[in-house]
Amino acid sequence: MLAAERHDHLLGLLAREGKIVAKDVAAELGISEDSVRRDLRDLASEGLCQRVYGGALPVSPAVVGYAARQTVAPDGKRKVASLAAGLVRPGGALILDGGTTALAVARALPQNLACTVITHSPTIAAALLDHPQTELFLLGGRIFKHSAVACGAAAVEAAQNVSADLCLLGVTGVHPEVGLTTGDAEEAAMKRALAARAADTYILASSEKLGTASQFRVLPWEKISGLITDADPHDAVVERLTARGVEILTTG
Amino acid sequence: MLAAERHDHLLGLLAREGKIVAKDVAAELGISEDSVRRDLRDLASEGLCQRVYGGALPVSPAVVGYAARQTVAPDGKRKVASLAAGLVRPGGALILDGGTTALAVARALPQNLACTVITHSPTIAAALLDHPQTELFLLGGRIFKHSAVACGAAAVEAAQNVSADLCLLGVTGVHPEVGLTTGDAEEAAMKRALAARAADTYILASSEKLGTASQFRVLPWEKISGLITDADPHDAVVERLTARGVEILTTG
DNA sequence: AAGATACATGCAGAAACGTGCAAGAACAGG
DNA sequence: CCTGTTCTTGCACGTTTCTGCATGTATCTT
Numbered sequence: 001m002l003a004a005e006r007h008d009h010l011l012g013l014l015a016r017e018g019k020i021v022a023k024d025v026a027a028e029l030g031i032s033e034d035s036v037r038r039d040l041r042d043l044a045s046e047g048l049c050q051r052v053y054g055g056a057l058p059v060s061p062a063v064v065g066y067a068a069r070q071t072v073a074p075d076g077k078r079k080v081a082s083l084a085a086g087l088v089r090p091g092g093a094l095i096l097d098g099g100t101t102a103l104a105v106a107r108a109l110p111q112n113l114a115c116t117v118i119t120h121s122p123t124i125a126a127a128l129l130d131h132p133q134t135e136l137f138l139l140g141g142r143i144f145k146h147s148a149v150a151c152g153a154a155a156v157e158a159a160q161n162v163s164a165d166l167c168l169l170g171v172t173g174v175h176p177e178v179g180l181t182t183g184d185a186e187e188a189a190m191k192r193a194l195a196a197r198a199a200d201t202y203i204l205a206s207s208e209k210l211g212t213a214s215q216f217r218v219l220p221w222e223k224i225s226g227l228i229t230d231a232d233p234h235d236a237v238v239e240r241l242t243a244r245g246v247e248i249l250t251t252g
Numbered sequence: 253m254l255a256a257e258r259h260d261h262l263l264g265l266l267a268r269e270g271k272i273v274a275k276d277v278a279a280e281l282g283i284s285e286d287s288v289r290r291d292l293r294d295l296a297s298e299g300l301c302q303r304v305y306g307g308a309l310p311v312s313p314a315v316v317g318y319a320a321r322q323t324v325a326p327d328g329k330r331k332v333a334s335l336a337a338g339l340v341r342p343g344g345a346l347i348l349d350g351g352t353t354a355l356a357v358a359r360a361l362p363q364n365l366a367c368t369v370i371t372h373s374p375t376i377a378a379a380l381l382d383h384p385q386t387e388l389f390l391l392g393g394r395i396f397k398h399s400a401v402a403c404g405a406a407a408v409e410a411a412q413n414v415s416a417d418l419c420l421l422g423v424t425g426v427h428p429e430v431g432l433t434t435g436d437a438e439e440a441a442m443k444r445a446l447a448a449r450a451a452d453t454y455i456l457a458s459s460e461k462l463g464t465a466s467q468f469r470v471l472p473w474e475k476i477s478g479l480i481t482d483a484d485p486h487d488a489v490v491e492r493l494t495a496r497g498v499e500i501l502t503t504g
Numbered sequence: 505a506a507g508a509t510a511c512a513t514g515c516a517g518a519a520a521c522g523t524g525c526a527a528g529a530a531c532a533g534g
Numbered sequence: 535c536c537t538g539t540t541c542t543t544g545c546a547c548g549t550t551t552c553t554g555c556a557t558g559t560a561t562c563t564t
Contacts, residue, residue, distance in 0.1 A: 002271060002304055003304065003552075004304040022510080031554090032554050033510085033511095034512095034553075034555080035552085035554075038553085041512095053561065054509085054510070054562090112269060122377035122381075122390060123374075123378050126374045126378045126400075129375075129397065129400050132267075132270035133268065133269070136394070136395035137392070137393070137394050137406075138394075138395055138402050140389070140390045140410050141392070142388070143377060145388070154410075155392075255542075283543080284543070284545080285520080285521095286521095286522095286545080287542085287544075289520085289522085305552075306520070
């Protein structure tokens, strides 16, 4: 790992997550905390970050405000994400939904994975800009602030022109009888359009979503290849889904 | 293995992986690290790569350095940006190009401005997510890593379906005779498509770009409403543009 | 106030660097 | 075909830079 590469990594981290914890980065990159501190000192001297006790923050408070909402993914979500990232085959095409779980998946993709990622989320697209081998295709349309993704007629139409091996969808509710649901009709339609363009569709759902349902149905279970979750395999909802023939991938 | 062959290999590696580690390449090609270093020195002297301790990085590190470029908004660029932001009328529609200057404009837009922003840059879209009153429309397509915007046939086609009062374009070169230029053909085509959909098109150009030209022409001066720059009004290039009838907005 | 954590500094080993040099290949001219 | 020149390449050397550890100090937390 080159020093300059570390610097870029740190700046990327800063932009994406809004903060740097020296200890974590050292563990993540397998280098000493001293090196991280030295790097941060260098960056700070160039005005590229603001040094604080324990790590660093972006220089511009505006960035912080934005990044604050994109808090670091909780442990369960991260596990789900890395499990899902493992499904992506080199050379394959992946349709990636918006939302925090999908963002965690994007971050979990290996830096040098050569694949095509199709998304309607500008946030996810921005997060994947530093993956040199990844071909990115953005589905345009009106941006729904609520979820920060492109939805609506234009986006659905754009989705008709792509196809992929795998589609990873986040949802709000996962219920054995009701199916998969979300809180916005446009979003639901968009997710349907995405799922229709992939050979396989997997659902990303951390355990707290199991057994709940929202207002708008996305898809019935028949259209789904499987569910990726961090719930216990013996969870009541999980067992009912298994009985229904849904493949369950758990982090356990 | 010929020297020129090695050079090609190195540039390819740089493009594919975003970095070169001298030691690894030496082992891979079965040549000494000294030769690799010499090659890298040559490439760097031609401006084809950026030498760093341990290897080399792309010279225009769209991939790696993008985050860095985002954080630093030099004073001149910020002034240009806030001047441009002042052109946006409440209730109006704005087509905003990609690039660092355009990003600075996005950041300079008042938090509560009620307007529509159309862009082909996921980065800009992400930056405007926290403007509650701003309607966002994203133009999709293949993402060009070099500039981090959607370009190509799909993006140009998507642009045909929008229209706006104002278009703000960033360019690489601003030359009285040659016109407005940029370094990539696809980008140039996309900028043309954007400009064609707006009633008025203004160019964003910090002073160091004045009098320079790149490979691909974007638009002739006739199609441009004006130039927004931080250059001195008595600058030689500025005066020649004024003589040509181009409206100049300066921060002075 | 005390323990824990993060920090700066100095230091030593390791890695990368530049330079000079010699062996070899490619080439031009006789 | 031979010879001298030039260019390239790898090695050796001394120098610079980086990195992790140890030390003592500063800062945070409880």
